[in-house]
Amino acid sequence: MIEGLPFGNVWGLAQAANPWVRAFGLQDHNTRIVVLATTLLGLAAGGIGVFTLLRRRALMGDALSHAMLPGIGLAFLVAPSLGLPEKSLPVLIGGAVISGLVAAAAILLIRWRTRLPEDAALGIVLSVFFGAGLVILSLVQQTSGGSAAGLESFIYGKTASITIRDAGWIAAAAVPTLILVGVLMKAWALVCFDEGFARTSGLSVGAVDIVMMAAVVLVIVTGLQAVGAILMIALLVIPAAAARFWTHRVDVMVVVAAVLGGVSCLFGSLLSAAAEDLPSGATIVLVAAAIFGFSMVLGSQRGLWWRLRAHRARRERTREVALAAQADMPLGQRSGGS
Amino acid sequence: MMLATADWLWELDGWIAVAAVLCAVSASLVGNFLVLRKQSLLADAISHAILPGLALAFLWTGSRQSLPMFVGAALVGVLCAVMTQWIRDSGKVDEGASMGVVFTTLFALGLVLIVRAADRVDLDPGCVLFGAIELTPLDMVSLGRFEVPRVVITLSVVLVVNLLFVVGCFKELSLTSFDPGLAETLGFRAKWLHQLLMILVAVTAVACFESVGNILVVAMFVVPPATARLLTDSLAAMVMLSAVLGAVAAVLGHWAAITVPGWFGFASTTTAGMIAVVSGLGFVIALLISFRRAASARSLSARA
Amino acid sequence: MSDLALSVEDLTVAYQSEPVLQDLSFGVPTGSLVGIIGPNGAGKSTLLKACLGLVPIDSGEVRFFGAAHRDMRHRVAYVPQRESVDWDFPIRAVDVVAMGLYRQIGWFWPVRRRHLRAARAALERMGILEFADRQISQLSGGQQQRVFLARALVQDADLYLMDEPFSAVDASTEQSVVEILRAIQAAGKTAIVIHHDLQTVREYFDRVLLLNRRLIASGTVGDVFTEPNLRRAYGGRLVHVDRPAMAVGWGDS
Numbered sequence: 102m103i104e105g106l107p108f109g110n111v112w113g114l115a116q117a118a119n120p121w122v123r124a125f126g127l128q129d130h131n132t133r134i135v136v137l138a139t140t141l142l143g144l145a146a147g148g149i150g151v152f153t154l155l156r157r158r159a160l161m162g163d164a165l166s167h168a169m170l171p172g173i174g175l176a177f178l179v180a181p182s183l184g185l186p187e188k189s190l191p192v193l194i195g196g197a198v199i200s201g202l203v204a205a206a207a208i209l210l211i212r213w214r215t216r217l218p219e220d221a222a223l224g225i226v227l228s229v230f231f232g233a234g235l236v237i238l239s240l241v242q243q244t245s246g247g248s249a250a251g252l253e254s255f256i257y258g259k260t261a262s263i264t265i266r267d268a269g270w271i272a273a274a275a276v277p278t279l280i281l282v283g284v285l286m287k288a289w290a291l292v293c294f295d296e297g298f299a300r301t302s303g304l305s306v307g308a309v310d311i312v313m314m315a316a317v318v319l320v321i322v323t324g325l326q327a328v329g330a331i332l333m334i335a336l337l338v339i340p341a342a343a344a345r346f347w348t349h350r351v352d353v354m355v356v357v358a359a360v361l362g363g364v365s366c367l368f369g370s371l372l373s374a375a376a377e378d379l380p381s382g383a384t385i386v387l388v389a390a391a392i393f394g395f396s397m398v399l400g401s402q403r404g405l406w407w408r409l410r411a412h413r414a415r416r417e418r419t420r421e422v423a424l425a426a427q428a429d430m431p432l433g434q435r436s437g438g439s
Numbered sequence: 440m441m442l443a444t445a446d447w448l449w450e451l452d453g454w455i456a457v458a459a460v461l462c463a464v465s466a467s468l469v470g471n472f473l474v475l476r477k478q479s480l481l482a483d484a485i486s487h488a489i490l491p492g493l494a495l496a497f498l499w500t501g502s503r504q505s506l507p508m509f510v511g512a513a514l515v516g517v518l519c520a521v522m523t524q525w526i527r528d529s530g531k532v533d534e535g536a537s538m539g540v541v542f543t544t545l546f547a548l549g550l551v552l553i554v555r556a557a558d559r560v561d562l563d564p565g566c567v568l569f570g571a572i573e574l575t576p577l578d579m580v581s582l583g584r585f586e587v588p589r590v591v592i593t594l595s596v597v598l599v600v601n602l603l604f605v606v607g608c609f610k611e612l613s614l615t616s617f618d619p620g621l622a623e624t625l626g627f628r629a630k631w632l633h634q635l636l637m638i639l640v641a642v643t644a645v646a647c648f649e650s651v652g653n654i655l656v657v658a659m660f661v662v663p664p665a666t667a668r669l670l671t672d673s674l675a676a677m678v679m680l681s682a683v684l685g686a687v688a689a690v691l692g693h694w695a696a697i698t699v700p701g702w703f704g705f706a707s708t709t710t711a712g713m714i715a716v717v718s719g720l721g722f723v724i725a726l727l728i729s730f731r732r733a734a735s736a737r738s739l740s741a742r743a
Numbered sequence: 744m745s746d747l748a749l750s751v752e753d754l755t756v757a758y759q760s761e762p763v764l765q766d767l768s769f770g771v772p773t774g775s776l777v778g779i780i781g782p783n784g785a786g787k788s789t790l791l792k793a794c795l796g797l798v799p800i801d802s803g804e805v806r807f808f809g810a811a812h813r814d815m816r817h818r819v820a821y822v823p824q825r826e827s828v829d830w831d832f833p834i835r836a837v838d839v840v841a842m843g844l845y846r847q848i849g850w851f852w853p854v855r856r857r858h859l860r861a862a863r864a865a866l867e868r869m870g871i872l873e874f875a876d877r878q879i880s881q882l883s884g885g886q887q888q889r890v891f892l893a894r895a896l897v898q899d900a901d902l903y904l905m906d907e908p909f910s911a912v913d914a915s916t917e918q919s920v921v922e923i924l925r926a927i928q929a930a931g932k933t934a935i936v937i938h939h940d941l942q943t944v945r946e947y948f949d950r951v952l953l954l955n956r957r958l959i960a961s962g963t964v965g966d967v968f969t970e971p972n973l974r975r976a977y978g979g980r981l982v983h984v985d986r987p988a989m990a991v992g993w994g995d996s
Contacts, residue, residue, distance in 0.1 A: 220477050349878035
């Protein structure tokens with residue numbers, strides 16, 4: 102740890118002689134915490150994100166993270182009456198979990214009981230809950246004289262100032278989530294692939310969905326107050342979508358997505374620690390997006406480049422076959438050559 | 440207990456309500472087709488993605504003039520829709536996921552732009568989230584003999600355009616929403632219509648977010664049409680009902696924002712948030728009605 | 744009654760107050776090959792799904808081997824319609840087949856090598872072992888259908904419910920499906936198959952269930968598969984009966 106530097110002042114460090122060495126050498130205590138916490142979060146979000154993607158609920162994280170705002174607002178209101186400080190972290194997390202779970206239940210209710218498509222359910226829950234959150238927060242600000250303003254960091258994140266306590270919460274959610282993903286992989290994959298068969302095999306699809314959503318809520322809640330809603334959404338969606346370009350197997354895809362999520366966070370937070378004026382949450386998203394772009398073009402299984410080449414080769418073969426037919430040559434003679 | 444109604448000042452609250460109604464009606468008109476095409480979240484994606492458009496326009500012109508920012512934001516909004524489609528089609532990525540990839544990336548890009556230019560830019564990210572509908576009556580322009588809020592003029596233009604689009608292309612819109620394949624074979628340019636719809640969604644989102652913020656605009660796009668969908672099976676009825684529901688929620692929302700907190704000893708709260716809450720309550724009521732209807736239909740068929 | 748593999752009594756199913764199946768009662772004896780026949784929209788798929796608890800039933804009772812489906816899951820295998828799943832899913836053919844063993848493996852335990860061996864054996868029996876490691880979207884329609892059948896085979900059930908295994912498959916797949924049906928029957932087991940091609944009913948099945956929202960007839964092919972019954976099932980729209988005949992005629996030429 103570098104003595105004499107104000108805690109959390111990554112920007113100050115950047116003015117030192119070689120900020121890149123300092124950041125990438127993990128010489129700063131604060132950088133180490135940020136890197137560790139975000140990487141853990143990236144691993145867990147990447148892993149569980151695979152299943153929200155395969156269940157065609159990639160934007161579930163979008164809806165749930167926005168829908169946690171009213172719970173956070175209520176936590177601000179309730180905490181003082183419990184004799185706790187206004188920004189008591191356990192109360193905040195409790196509030197966010199409760200409103201996240203209520204939102205998840207609302208989404209499933211609309212999905213199961215009406216003819217509205219799922220994306221409409223997500224949009225309704227997202228916007229109505231967020232509106233309620235804004236209303237509650239505006240009331241909170243009146244009681245506390247504006248000290249509770251947490252909305253912007255809720256959306257944009259304050260990644261550079263993650264504390265060791267935040268990191269602890271993230272680890273407490275990320276590790277069990279990764280274990281859960283490993284244990285439930287088979288059941289989740291079956292439900293995503295073939296719901297009817299899953300049900301005839303005696304699997305309760307409702308229970309599977311609820312556990313999956315609860316895990317997503319858990320990851321989002323701990324990540325939210327550390328890195329913000331937008332980064333959370335990105336971490337749930339982008340690594341999983343990028344991993345699909347590299348493999349045709351669910352188990353491999355989970356590992357690849359987790360690694361890509363972790364790597365994005367690792368490099369993103371290091372970059373933002375080293376460079377000036379790069380907000381860490383946004384930098385992580387941009388690193389993840391770059392990885393996605395690379396995977397989309399060069400991914401070994403579905404990359405555009407390979408598909409284009411295969412397409413050309415097929416066209417070439419068809420032409421050869423046509424030419425061979427024209428020359429009255431038996432097709433079998435040419436099949437060995439291609 | 441006194442359930443007093445706060446003083447409704449027509450010269451202030453009247454204009455705020457007008458702006459809210461204009462937002463709600465123009466958004467729900469095009470929102471119907473987003474809901475029917477299972478693309479509700481495109482509204483969310485586009486309204487997040489306009490951030491870099493605002494930032495770029497601001498950096499480019501160095502001022503907060505509305506026209507360049509409007510154009511910049513709308514362009515990036517359309518870009519978001521186009522990129523989502525491209526990633527979905529050429530990368531074979533699930534639509535929701537490609538949306539998520541595009542809009543979080545664009546949003547992050549906007550954030551970086553704003554932070555890097557923080558010394559020159561006075562663009563408040565908070566304003567993007569809340570909107571500033573309460574400030575509507577403070578920015579008046581004169582139109583002939585009348586003083587009209589600038590926002591109201593912009594939103595009226597958007598409303599008229601959306602209305603013309605929905606009425607003029609109603610037949611084509613219903614066909615392409617119902618069966619894009621059939622529409623294509625019948626010679627309808629389903630793709631062009633879709634692009635036009637995307638442009639209007641982007642323009643509407645940009646026009647509205649200034650008033651109600653980029654997330655609550657989703658409530659205006661999605662909630663009234665979804666509510667109407669629960670209550671009717673006819674597309675024409677759904678479109679009209681959604682416009683009415685949106686307008687009612689807008690007026691009630693503003694009234695509730697200045698009145699309800701008073702009951703509990705608070706000052707007024709955010710109008711945009713309250714509009715979303717009132718729309719949500721309307722949706723819950725429609726949900727209960729549709730459950731009751733289904734239950735009575737079921738018992739009828741059991742008796743038959 | 745335990746000689747009935749499936750018994751249905753007074754089954755009624757409705758979608759949003761619109762009745763799809765009304766007052767169905769029939770029994771399927773153990774060891775028979777049953778074809779379910781009926782026009783489009785007759786509720787054939789719904790019947791299978793209702794029996795398996797995949798769609799809610801409004802009234803009536805379904806029993807498998809004299810017990811509720813809940814207690815007989817291990818004895819019943821289901822082959823859904825090919826269109827019902829996401830073929831773009833990141834999974835290999837052999838992993839799909841292994842899904843048939845998940846109940847046996849246990850939900851929280853990993854798939855082991857011997858399970859994959861069993862899955863490969865089933866693929867070999869269907870004649871598509873060479874495609875075991877392919878991603879499922881890279882298989883042809885017929886091969887996909889065989890993967891589904893292989894998944895049902897590894898379940899080692901006593902009753903197989905198949906939703907249109909013959910739809911849009913090539914001739915050699917059709918042949919191997921028929922062979923599997925014969926093998927199922929030879930082992931003393933039962934299969935209930937939704938079928939479209941009236942021309943092959945006599946050849947493939949020994950019992951028939953004629954359906955058009957209500958039960959038209961149920962019994963042996965000889966008793967039930969008659970012109971008057973078909974006319975009742977297809978409502979006089981004999982074009983449905985003629986069309987397969989034409990298709991076969993073209994196929995022969």
